[in-house]
Amino acid sequence: MQRDDLTAAELRVLVAVAGEGSLSGAAVRLDLTQPAVSHALRSAERKIGAVLFRRGRHGARPTAAGETVVGHARRVLAMMDVMRAEAHHADGGQATGTLRVAAFRSAAFHLLPAALVRFGHRHPKVTVDVRIVADLGRGIAGEVLDGHAEIGVLGLPAQVEGLVYGELFDEPYVMAYPAGHPDPRSLPLINWHENCSADTRRWLAGQDWIPAGSMTVRDDGVVVSMVDHGLGVAIVPRLTVAGAPARVSAMDLTGDAPLRRVGYAVTREMAASTLVRDLVAALRATVPRALAAADGRRGPSGHGPRDAR
Known part of the structure; x- marks a missing residue:
């Protein structure tokens, strides 16, 4: 039996509608017409078998099912980017693309810069997008689980299940x-x-x-x-x-x-990524210098x- 899977284009529409809060905003973001966005959204809902967004005069808001699906959509799209980057690397070229990192403020200021220098020497064509996120509640782990970041630097133990955690230092x-x-x-x-x-x-x-x-x-x-x-x-x-x-x-x-135990969080599918592993290695190598400065x-x-x- 053939599966009726969502396409990458439909995944991008779901993420854009959630991010912009409206079909018209998603259309502008994706350089599509609004009818094309509406068609892709209806197609995705048909394939999933659930209403993903509530449409109304004030835009489009994800339902509970929509929140779940959009989180998976972000992670799938990120995996596709990483797949492409690592394929180039495995073929003897240099990895390209973007690796998104969420971190609490002191890690972003005092740990990440030197780590990213090391990482950049190995992957000079990979762009790293760093977001400072308060490490409270779901915080950084939630950003990773919801697909807003591929790796989070956070305090352990974290309160979010479904991720792979590793310790960096105490x-x-x-x-x-x-x-x-x-x-x-x-x-x-x-x-x-x-x-x-x-x-x-x-x-x-x-x-x-x-x-x-x-x-x-x-x-x-x-x-x-x-x-x-x-x-x-x-x-x-x-x-x-x-x-x-x-x-x-x-x-x-x-x-x-x-x-304070400081570690990192990644999704299970990202745990084996070369880019993630190399960034974790760079973080570990940077820790002694950062703590010496403190x-x-x-x-x-x-x-x-x-x-x-």
Whole structure:
């Protein structure tokens, strides 16, 4: 029995309609007529056997089935691009195309640049598209599962099933404080919960030496800026203070201080990709240098907060 599979053109229409929120917007994006987009959408729905979009005066919105199908469509189209790129590479040429990466801010700033230099030496014709995504909830893993990225750099453990995860490195949490301050513990705490696991939150809640919080921010770059201006201290992963201004120092936490596990996430079909494997190898090779840069922010004592009196 012959299967009535969706075509690549139909997959692109589904992704475009979801991205633009209307058939007319998808038509402009794909350089097609609106009737052609409408026909492709109806054909896809017939082949799938479900309504994928609710059409109305305000555009087209995916149904629950549509959300699922569009996520798969993005991943299939990405696999087709990777297939083409790696075929060229296997045939003795250079891989081409785009590899999309989602990462939390400090990884994007302090880990990815050097890794991409290494990756670029091996694959000079591959374009890398980097998106900074908050590592909260589905966050980065959700971007990968939904087909917005081929690989995500994120904190582990992640909350999204259906992906392949690998560990890159562990890093300790440190206390960032205004350099030269005689008593950092007298300053208020700047709260920040991105990349903060449940175990870390429990540890923080059990530390009676940590000062009361005065503000909460969502971005660790903002945290560093607040500390730089003397507004408080913050408990952050070590990589966060890499490249921080000179007025920011970092103090090791003593005792059973938590670690942040940093890893990567890919779909099962992308796990064997040469491009993904080479990027993971480049990330692993870059880790020591990135962490060494973060170590350079340590305060002169290098002791834990109980010794900073």
